[in-house]
Amino acid sequence: MMSDAQRETGRNGSGRDEMTGAEMVVRALADNGVEHMFGYPGGAVLPIYDELFQQEKVEHILVRHEQGAGHAAEGYARSTGKAGVMLVTSGPGATNAVTALQDALMDSIPLVCITGQVPTSLIGSDGFQECDTVGITRPCTKHNWLVKDVNDLARVLHEAFHVATTGRPGPVVVDVPKDVQFATGTYTPPVDAPRASYQPVLQGDLSAIKQAVELMASARNPVIYSGGGVINSGREASHLLRELVDLTGFPITSTLMGLGAYPASGKSWLGMLGMHGTYEANMAMHDCDVMVCIGARFDDRITGRLDAFSPNSKRIHIDIDPSSINKNVHTDVPILGDVGRVLEDMIRLWRASSPSPDKKALAGWWEQIAKWRARDSLAYKPNKDVIMPQYAIQRLYELTKDRDTYITTEVGQHQMWAAQFYGFEEPNRWMTSGGLGTMGYGLPAALGVQIAHRDSLVIDIAGDASVQMTIQEMSSAVQYNAPIKIFILNNQYMGMVRQWQQLLHGNRLSHSYCEALPDFVKLAEAYGGVGLACSKPGDLDDAIMEMITVDKPVIFDCRVANLANCLPMIPSGKAHNEMLLPDEATDEVLANAIDAKGRELV
Amino acid sequence: MNAQLQPTGSAYFIAKETQKPEARTLSVLVDNEPGVLARVIGLFSGRGYNIESLTVSETEHEKHLSRITICTNGTPNVLEQIKHQLERIVPVHRVVDLSALAAERGYDKPLERELAMVKVNGTGESRVEALRLADAFRARVIDANTEHFIFEITGRISKIEQFIAIMKPLGLVEVCRTGVAAVSRGPEGM
Numbered sequence: 036m037m038s039d040a041q042r043e044t045g046r047n048g049s050g051r052d053e054m055t056g057a058e059m060v061v062r063a064l065a066d067n068g069v070e071h072m073f074g075y076p077g078g079a080v081l082p083i084y085d086e087l088f089q090q091e092k093v094e095h096i097l098v099r100h101e102q103g104a105g106h107a108a109e110g111y112a113r114s115t116g117k118a119g120v121m122l123v124t125s126g127p128g129a130t131n132a133v134t135a136l137q138d139a140l141m142d143s144i145p146l147v148c149i150t151g152q153v154p155t156s157l158i159g160s161d162g163f164q165e166c167d168t169v170g171i172t173r174p175c176t177k178h179n180w181l182v183k184d185v186n187d188l189a190r191v192l193h194e195a196f197h198v199a200t201t202g203r204p205g206p207v208v209v210d211v212p213k214d215v216q217f218a219t220g221t222y223t224p225p226v227d228a229p230r231a232s233y234q235p236v237l238q239g240d241l242s243a244i245k246q247a248v249e250l251m252a253s254a255r256n257p258v259i260y261s262g263g264g265v266i267n268s269g270r271e272a273s274h275l276l277r278e279l280v281d282l283t284g285f286p287i288t289s290t291l292m293g294l295g296a297y298p299a300s301g302k303s304w305l306g307m308l309g310m311h312g313t314y315e316a317n318m319a320m321h322d323c324d325v326m327v328c329i330g331a332r333f334d335d336r337i338t339g340r341l342d343a344f345s346p347n348s349k350r351i352h353i354d355i356d357p358s359s360i361n362k363n364v365h366t367d368v369p370i371l372g373d374v375g376r377v378l379e380d381m382i383r384l385w386r387a388s389s390p391s392p393d394k395k396a397l398a399g400w401w402e403q404i405a406k407w408r409a410r411d412s413l414a415y416k417p418n419k420d421v422i423m424p425q426y427a428i429q430r431l432y433e434l435t436k437d438r439d440t441y442i443t444t445e446v447g448q449h450q451m452w453a454a455q456f457y458g459f460e461e462p463n464r465w466m467t468s469g470g471l472g473t474m475g476y477g478l479p480a481a482l483g484v485q486i487a488h489r490d491s492l493v494i495d496i497a498g499d500a501s502v503q504m505t506i507q508e509m510s511s512a513v514q515y516n517a518p519i520k521i522f523i524l525n526n527q528y529m530g531m532v533r534q535w536q537q538l539l540h541g542n543r544l545s546h547s548y549c550e551a552l553p554d555f556v557k558l559a560e561a562y563g564g565v566g567l568a569c570s571k572p573g574d575l576d577d578a579i580m581e582m583i584t585v586d587k588p589v590i591f592d593c594r595v596a597n598l599a600n601c602l603p604m605i606p607s608g609k610a611h612n613e614m615l616l617p618d619e620a621t622d623e624v625l626a627n628a629i630d631a632k633g634r635e636l637v
Numbered sequence: 638m639n640a641q642l643q644p645t646g647s648a649y650f651i652a653k654e655t656q657k658p659e660a661r662t663l664s665v666l667v668d669n670e671p672g673v674l675a676r677v678i679g680l681f682s683g684r685g686y687n688i689e690s691l692t693v694s695e696t697e698h699e700k701h702l703s704r705i706t707i708c709t710n711g712t713p714n715v716l717e718q719i720k721h722q723l724e725r726i727v728p729v730h731r732v733v734d735l736s737a738l739a740a741e742r743g744y745d746k747p748l749e750r751e752l753a754m755v756k757v758n759g760t761g762e763s764r765v766e767a768l769r770l771a772d773a774f775r776a777r778v779i780d781a782n783t784e785h786f787i788f789e790i791t792g793r794i795s796k797i798e799q800f801i802a803i804m805k806p807l808g809l810v811e812v813c814r815t816g817v818a819a820v821s822r823g824p825e826g827m
Contacts (some may be wrong), residue, residue: 169672174683178727181671198727232668232730358721361714 056185057082057216063192065092073104077124079151082216099507103479105135109144110480113466115487118145125151126164136206137175141470145204154214168210177205185220193225202235203356239372244380247351247368252390254325256400257285263292264330266462272375273462288316292469299458309337311451314412321611328352330374333363343610353377412603424524424595428456434579439491441484445477445501448530448601453496475504485517499525509562512588521590526597559590570594656712661736662819668728669695669703692816733827749819753797755788759808767807
């Protein structure tokens with residue numbers, strides 16, 4: 036046993052290595068640069084919470100549901116480039132974290148989740164609040180650990196941070212039984228490259244990059260298709276991407292996850308691609324002869340019908356994850372490596388080779404793109420009496436673009452409208468659930484972003500259905516004076532579900548109408564925030580300005596047109612050149628857009 | 638533009654599989670730690686890959702390394718995915734496609750062996766016949782009384798299959814097989 040005096044010196048941060056498992060957890064967090072974490076206490080993590088109580092290095096943010104902790108940590112991670120950290124108890128604490136873990140896995144977000152576990156002697160006995168946490172989280176993490184010996188704890192925690200943040204980032208879980216938290220052992224500091232079996236390849240193969248540069252120089256109809264990997268690679272990668280675009284003069288489109296890597300105001304910007312992408316972006320993808328995919332993964336929302344995907348192109352694919360290459364779409368020039376490093380080499384080789392691209396062909400390509408752009412695929416019918424959801428996002432953008440603004444979203448129509456109509460100029464400003472499509476992501480994510488950026492304007496563009504999935508985190512926002520703005524495009528429907536029912540199921544709106552919506556203004560007030568409502572286009576600007584000015588969490592109930600559809604759209608089963616455009620999408624066309632076979636597949 | 642709508646696939650497009658599935662034997666070198674086998678098996682079931690046979694044992698005790706041999710089948714695309722997805726697992730050191738390696742070096746297949754223990758009950762003529770056939774297959778008797786034999790047989794999968802088939806009418810009671818262990822021919826390691 037240690038004397039109290041010994042304990043005391045340890046806590047004061049001297050070089051002492053002997054400490055309890057709970058102390059190790061807090062020490063390891065601090066040693067890995069953690070300043071904030073999100074969590075919820077419970078029986079199996081009380082020793083760690085007791086240590087948190089007695090220190091000031093790591094600030095703990097108390098959420099109201101473990102899923103909220105996960106999304107908050109994701110928002111924190113996405114907006115800072117650091118790992119997000121969450122701490123939850125065993126059993127239900129861990130199972131509630133699963134949605135956030137899978138979300139982080141699919142969007143490659145570095146997330147370290149520490150879970151409490153019943154004491155090792157009780158594991159397998161169906162103890163109170165016991166679950167097989169490592170078993171349940173194995174498929175939804177990049178890696179996970181159950182620590183049974185306190186002397187392994189520090190090493191595992193450091194390794195967890197290393198695995199979560201390097202290579203293709205992702206979520207990890209460290210499951211710590213309660214007796215291990217109480218036990219005393221030796222703390223070891225972080226080391227570089229802790230595992231022989233885990234060595235991500237960062238540097239791209241130069242001959243492959245050279246081949247890519249040659250292919251790009253010969254392109255007549257090129258397009259750059261960038262994704263979330265550019266954001267994950269760090270700020271420098273976004274700078275290099277911009278440099279490459281300027282250098283080559285190629286048009287660029289991006290996935291939902293990649294928005295902001297290239298500025299929306301940039302002259303080569305085509306807008307987002309995919310199911311609800313712009314006509315020009317999708318047509319350019321379809322008709323291009325050379326496609327440069329940078330940190331994206333040919334997701335099914337991007338490619339549409341695979342056998343008609345970009346039929347005449349040679350494809351270059353830069354990715355840090357070898358399993359992403361050739362997974363859905365064949366690649367001619369695969370380049371394995373970190374986007375930033377590969378782009379650096381690519382730009383250097385491009386300069387050194389002083390290429391002579393076919394200027395005439397490129398000019399013709401841009402003319403073609405201008406024609407596609409002139410179709411104005413994001414057009415919508417303005418309305419003087421009712422707020423159109425697109426208009427609401429446009430006004431929100433105009434009134435917040437000159438501020439230090441971060442945007443999160445939930446999932447659905449509002450998310451797509453936000454992606455289409457909010458212009459992102461910088462990376463890390465856009466937090467959304469892309470791969471998993473988690474309704475309820477945006478509110479806690481906004482909390483996480485606000486904790487990381489205290490003085491910034493953080494707005495969750497939400498839907499009336501999604502926001503209710505994690506509405507309880509309003510309480511956390513109020514507790515921590517996090518003045519997040521929840522801008523609800525309220526159409527009283529699960530809008531995207533309703534849209535698909537219109538498209539696929541004869542407009543039979545089965546359970547997609549929110550019959551009993553709360554009074555969002557009163558709800559905000561009940562939580563101790565501020566509620567605002569607006570239903571007239573003429574009042575919208577003033578109301579948005581009021582929302583921005585209030586220094587408290589705000590729920591903004593923006594009443595929008597109920598039955599607006601999110602267009603353009605590649606209907607299910609169609610190719611990039613078969614988009615439904617807003618000016619053609621009459622009710623009749625919508626009803627017949629997808630045939631029986633497409634309906635089955637969705 | 639909407640006039641020329643094509644027959645549909647989907648945003649979740651299910652393409653008709655035109656490639657033929659191939660059988661492969663993979664060697665996977667992993668850190669021997671709790672859950673590592675569950676990770677490998679979970680990957681196969683979670684992503685819908687096939688496992689025909691799987692064997693695992695620690696092969697380097699000082700380094701705590703285990704070697705997993707997996708017989709699988711799939712189209713070339715799926716096989717490439719299997720390899721890369723396995724490599725993504727943190728405790729996996731290396732994945733070697735032994736079948737591809739054998740083909741590269743001009744062999745038909747890698748060296749593959751399996752061990753089976755085969756229990757056969759019988760008396761009279763069938764008992765004598767079982768023993769005679771076991772001898773022909775170079776199977777050893779590892780347990781016996783007046784009513785039964787337990788044979789131990791080692792060899793290629795086809796030999797084991799054949800032996801089991803022959804024993805069936807002679808009073809086969811049960812079989813236990815280890816699954817395939819495989820190495821590449823030649824002096825090089827994996």
